[in-house]
Amino acid sequence: MLSGEPMERQEFRAPEINGVAPAPKAKKPEKAKPVPDPLVKVEDLSLFYGTKQALQDINMNIPRRQVTAFIGPSGCGKSTLLRCFNRLNDLIDDCRIEGEISINGKSIFNSDVDITDLRKRVGMVFQKSNPFPKSIYENVAYGARIAGIKKKSVLDDIVEKNLKRAALWDEVNDRLNDSAMGLSGGQQQRLCIARAIAVEPDVLLMDEPCSALDPIATAKIEDLVTELKNKFTIVIVTHNMQQAARVSDYTAFMYIGDIVEFDTTEKIFLNPAKKHTEDYVSGKFG
Amino acid sequence: MPNLWKAGDAYIWISGLALMVTLVMIGGLLFLIATKGLGSMWPADIGRYELRDGSAYLGQLRARESVRGGDGVSGSEFRVKLKIGNRDIYGLDFKWINEGDVKSRDYPRDAVVLERHEWGDYHGYLKEIRKNGQVIPGTDPEAFSVLLGLIRDANRIHERILKIEKGEIGDINYGIEKQRLKLKGLAVRGEHNPAKEAEYRLKIKEYEGRYKTSEAKLEALYAELNRNEAVMLSAGGNEKTIPLGKIVMAHRPNSMGFVEKAGFYVKRFWGFVSDDPREANTEGGIFPAIFGTVLMVLIMSIVVMPFGIVAALYLREYARQGVMVRIVRICVNNLAGVPSIVFGVFGVGFFLYGIGGIIDSVFFKEALPSPTFGTGGILWASLTLALLTVPVVIVATEEGLAAVPRNIREGSLALGATKFETTWKVVIPSALPAILTGLILAVARATGEVAPLMITGVVKLAPDLPIDGHFPFLHLERKFMHLGFHIYDLGFQSPNAEAAKPMVFMTAFLLILIVVVLNITAIVIRNRLRKKYATSAV
Ligand SMILES: Nc1ncnc2c1ncn2[C@@H]1O[C@H](COP(=O)(O)OP(=O)(O)O)[C@@H](O)[C@H]1O
Ligand SMILES: [Mg+2]
Numbered sequence: 001m002l003s004g005e006p007m008e009r010q011e012f013r014a015p016e017i018n019g020v021a022p023a024p025k026a027k028k029p030e031k032a033k034p035v036p037d038p039l040v041k042v043e044d045l046s047l048f049y050g051t052k053q054a055l056q057d058i059n060m061n062i063p064r065r066q067v068t069a070f071i072g073p074s075g076c077g078k079s080t081l082l083r084c085f086n087r088l089n090d091l092i093d094d095c096r097i098e099g100e101i102s103i104n105g106k107s108i109f110n111s112d113v114d115i116t117d118l119r120k121r122v123g124m125v126f127q128k129s130n131p132f133p134k135s136i137y138e139n140v141a142y143g144a145r146i147a148g149i150k151k152k153s154v155l156d157d158i159v160e161k162n163l164k165r166a167a168l169w170d171e172v173n174d175r176l177n178d179s180a181m182g183l184s185g186g187q188q189q190r191l192c193i194a195r196a197i198a199v200e201p202d203v204l205l206m207d208e209p210c211s212a213l214d215p216i217a218t219a220k221i222e223d224l225v226t227e228l229k230n231k232f233t234i235v236i237v238t239h240n241m242q243q244a245a246r247v248s249d250y251t252a253f254m255y256i257g258d259i260v261e262f263d264t265t266e267k268i269f270l271n272p273a274k275k276h277t278e279d280y281v282s283g284k285f286g
Numbered sequence: 287m288p289n290l291w292k293a294g295d296a297y298i299w300i301s302g303l304a305l306m307v308t309l310v311m312i313g314g315l316l317f318l319i320a321t322k323g324l325g326s327m328w329p330a331d332i333g334r335y336e337l338r339d340g341s342a343y344l345g346q347l348r349a350r351e352s353v354r355g356g357d358g359v360s361g362s363e364f365r366v367k368l369k370i371g372n373r374d375i376y377g378l379d380f381k382w383i384n385e386g387d388v389k390s391r392d393y394p395r396d397a398v399v400l401e402r403h404e405w406g407d408y409h410g411y412l413k414e415i416r417k418n419g420q421v422i423p424g425t426d427p428e429a430f431s432v433l434l435g436l437i438r439d440a441n442r443i444h445e446r447i448l449k450i451e452k453g454e455i456g457d458i459n460y461g462i463e464k465q466r467l468k469l470k471g472l473a474v475r476g477e478h479n480p481a482k483e484a485e486y487r488l489k490i491k492e493y494e495g496r497y498k499t500s501e502a503k504l505e506a507l508y509a510e511l512n513r514n515e516a517v518m519l520s521a522g523g524n525e526k527t528i529p530l531g532k533i534v535m536a537h538r539p540n541s542m543g544f545v546e547k548a549g550f551y552v553k554r555f556w557g558f559v560s561d562d563p564r565e566a567n568t569e570g571g572i573f574p575a576i577f578g579t580v581l582m583v584l585i586m587s588i589v590v591m592p593f594g595i596v597a598a599l600y601l602r603e604y605a606r607q608g609v610m611v612r613i614v615r616i617c618v619n620n621l622a623g624v625p626s627i628v629f630g631v632f633g634v635g636f637f638l639y640g641i642g643g644i645i646d647s648v649f650f651k652e653a654l655p656s657p658t659f660g661t662g663g664i665l666w667a668s669l670t671l672a673l674l675t676v677p678v679v680i681v682a683t684e685e686g687l688a689a690v691p692r693n694i695r696e697g698s699l700a701l702g703a704t705k706f707e708t709t710w711k712v713v714i715p716s717a718l719p720a721i722l723t724g725l726i727l728a729v730a731r732a733t734g735e736v737a738p739l740m741i742t743g744v745v746k747l748a749p750d751l752p753i754d755g756h757f758p759f760l761h762l763e764r765k766f767m768h769l770g771f772h773i774y775d776l777g778f779q780s781p782n783a784e785a786a787k788p789m790v791f792m793t794a795f796l797l798i799l800i801v802v803v804l805n806i807t808a809i810v811i812r813n814r815l816r817k818k819y820a821t822s823a824v
Contacts (some may be wrong), residue, residue: 117702
């Protein structure tokens with residue numbers, strides 16, 4: 001796909017709001033690539049920041065209990081797409097979404113969807129670690145407290161279990177009541193992972209979780225991702241190709257608001273169908 | 287030299303110098319107030335000054351200054367200010383004496399200073415004590431300690447009298463007033479209920495009976511109080527008989543060692559802090575003023591915190607950021623600059639006459655036309671101050687909220703928290719140090735404010751504290767005393783300004799002390815929170 005093409009479409013589509021769905025469908029017949037046991041389905045998803053289109057007719061399936069990576073150059077819309085899955089873009093005033101995302105066959109944009117409920121099922125880990133200015137214990141227990149759990153013994157169990165899952169327990173079990181702000185960057189990020197999985201979501205979104213970390217901390221988190229995929233469906237954004245190759249089962253290559261190619265990671269890195277993808281993964285641009 | 291400007295060294299020096307000057311000024315002010323105030327309480331030696339014209343005074347040296355261009359007759363260069371006490375004899379507590387007029391000066395060890403309930407201090411010698419009709423001459427070596435013992439007894443009786451007056455008789459007055467209001471309430475409502483009426487009247491009778499017994503008790507105590515007397519001789523040889531019940535404390539500064547003086551000082555200081563004022567506030571303590579100031583600031587804080595925080599939360603978190611919000615913000619900022627007396631006038635119009643009037647006409651109909659809430663009181667004064675300081679809290683809170691990083695909020699929302707839960711559990715705790723900074727500023731401003739209080743509830747002398755043993759214990763409608771107003775009253779409204787001067791300094795000192803203590807408390811809490819919620823990552 002040429003880089004100029006989406007631009008052109010953007011200009012063409014932007015002023016029109018509804019009723020344009022058939023045209024691109026005709027123009028772009030290839031539907032999402034089928035995957036075994038899909039959990040999340042994205043259909044004809046477009047997203048606008050004001051008049052600026054950030055995502056264009058995305059179609060994809062995300063397989064259950066696998067790691068799916070989004071790669072692509074900065075500003076291509078990886079984070080934007082990721083934040084659609086838990087509707088975090090709703091917070092942005094002039095953001096408008098068209099199309100459909102369904103999880104387990106149920107649309108997430110339906111008016112009867114409780115957004116807090118959705119976010120409990122779709123957890124998220126951010127690029128910059130963002131522990132709450134509270135104790136380590138309270139950080140992990142936050143989701144449970146929101147859900148109304150008050151019993152100390154239950155909370156204790158949740159905290160211990162998830163800190164262990166996030167491979168942080170051994171490092172912090174003697175200072176659970178210290179401020180989370182005192183942890184190192186890598187520990188903070190693992191704490192955020194523990195906090196997110198403590199809610200027992202179906203899907204775990206990770207937006208460049210290692211971009212601010214040193215190699216050792218990065219390796220720890222990568223191990224963790226591989227560990228966690230037995231339990232969660234993971235979608236991870238990264239601009240580090242080696243990382244995508246190491247941790248993911250499926251990879252989507254995005255470019256200017258579009259998915260250029262989506263396939264198994266093996267295929268994307270060893271035998272991509274498109275020249276553009278090959279150029280990117282081999283480091284010719286990006 | 288131009289290098290110096292370029293390198294920026296000169297700017298550093300200038301700002302350093304400016305800081306120095308400011309610090310020296312603040313330090314100097316505190317030093318002046320502390321020395322003048324604290325120093326005046328020290329039991330200074332008392333000198334006997336014999337003048338050339340044959341008169342003599344017992345006085346404590348308070349000031350010494352040169353007389354330039356003097357009358358030229360005395361030929362002296364300096365004059366001294368003595369505190370001579372004995373206002374009932376001399377008319378004034380202080381006297382300026384030219385040093386040239388002094389024939390001799392010594393410090394007699396048996397010079398006595400009596401602190402009295404009336405007429406200020408007495409300086410003189412103990413001639414004799416009349417105890418139970420028996421006479422102990424002042425020359426008896428044990429005479430002074432006998433005097434001290436008797437004064438202690440008298441003070442105990444005094445306490446009992448006070449307890450009866452404030453306790454028993456206070457209860458009785460309170461009860462009678464209540465029954466009277468019930469009676470009046472019947473009349474106001476046009477209810478004709480002879481049974482109830484009779485019941486109320488009977489109760490009043492009962493109270494009156496109790497009053498008789500209390501009164502008799504009081505009379506007996508007063509008689510006992512004034513049974514013993516001290517006969518004193520002034521420096522000029524005037525004899526004066528003083529009932530011991532009229533004496534608060536006695537000491538002989540010239541025969542006291544340093545340790546003894548220090549002990550006396552502590553006792554006196556404690557008395558100053560914990561006693562009620564006497565003699566139009568110029569003597570005694572300032573406890574009610576301290577109490578009123580602190581209580582008012584507390585009530586103000588309790589009111590201003592939720593209001594300021596809620597307003598700031600709305601402005602920053604919920605309102606649509608636009609022209610309207612910007613205008614509101616500008617208004618809030620300007621509100622902080624409105625002269626406080628304007629707030630006072632508003633408080634009078636809105637709180638006293640408006641809300642207070644409504645409360646009176648709904649809940650306190652019986653007491654009308656005398657107002658209950660429709661007049662100045664600690665609640666209205668606190669609310670007026672809350673209004674005055676709410677912009678400070680809003681601005682500080684808004685800044686704190688704006689500083690809470692967006693990704694922390696998103697982190698909370700992404701866990702399925704609602705916006706309210708996020709605000710309550712994450713945003714406010716993170717902004718708490720900033721909010722407390724706002725409270726510190728508000729408290730500092732409120733404690734020092736006087737003008738709006740003078741018209742919304744502060745009085746020169748309040749008969750009762752706003753908290754006492756009568757239900758509902760906290761009486762928000764009562765008038766109260768305030769340190770700031772006390773300073774004004776002592777220094778500028780007192781009939782005896784010279785005598786009140788040390789009190790002015792002491793009161794100012796305590797006011798500053800209270801501001802500092804309140805601030806330090808808030809700062810300690812804030813630092814605790816900062817440590818707990820340290821926001822610096824990694
Ligand atoms: N809140 C926003 N408002 C307007 N434009 C935005 C906003 N967030 C992202 N964008 C734009 O959308 C595009 C995609 O951004 P993003 O999803 O963050 O890219 P990536 O994560 O792949 O680097 C970029 O061009 C970016 O400038
Ligand atoms: Mg991004």
